[in-house]
Amino acid sequence: MSSSVRREVEGFVAGRVKAERLVIAVAAAYYREAGNGKRETLRPLIDVIDRASPGIVELGIVPGGTGFEIRLAERPFPRQYEAELRRAAEAVLSGSEIRDAGCVNVPEATHPASRIPHLASRISHLVSWIRNLFSRASP
Numbered sequence: 001m002s003s004s005v006r007r008e009v010e011g012f013v014a015g016r017v018k019a020e021r022l023v024i025a026v027a028a029a030y031y032r033e034a035g036n037g038k039r040e041t042l043r044p045l046i047d048v049i050d051r052a053s054p055g056i057v058e059l060g061i062v063p064g065g066t067g068f069e070i071r072l073a074e075r076p077f078p079r080q081y082e083a084e085l086r087r088a089a090e091a092v093l094s095g096s097e098i099r100d101a102g103c104v105n106v107p108e109a110t111h112p113a114s115r116i117p118h119l120a121s122r123i124s125h126l127v128s129w130i131r132n133l134f135s136r137a138s139p
Contacts, residue, residue, distance in 0.1 A: 008026070018077075
């Protein structure tokens with residue numbers, strides 16, 4: 001976990017940082033770290049964030065190119081989940097498993113946030129296939 005994200009997590013646990021700010025910092029770091037193995041540290045927080053506010057990212061079109069842009073969806077974090085988010089933040093800071101914080105562990109296969117990179121890859125592949133199909137059909 002980067003030092004800037006750690007500061008946000010510590011600030012949230014101490015009561016200096018609002019939940020929305022923590023969600024933005026954690027989600028941005030989580031999706032930026034896709035594929036390099038560093039994001040699993042943030043998984044307990046992402047699990048709570050996704051249960052509380054599903055759809056934290058939006059797929060957008062990349063202007064002038066192929067692929068998709070992943071943007072954070074800005075929406076208020078539900079207050080009823082703040083205690084669970086705090087327990088997950090404390091667990092992440094202590095390095096313990098989320099199970100130790102009393103939260104439910106959601107399997108990755110059913111976790112919507114874990115499917116975003118896979119979905120973007122499949123959509124990109126589909127777009128490439130359609131382009132290839134039309135380029136072969138053109139005279």
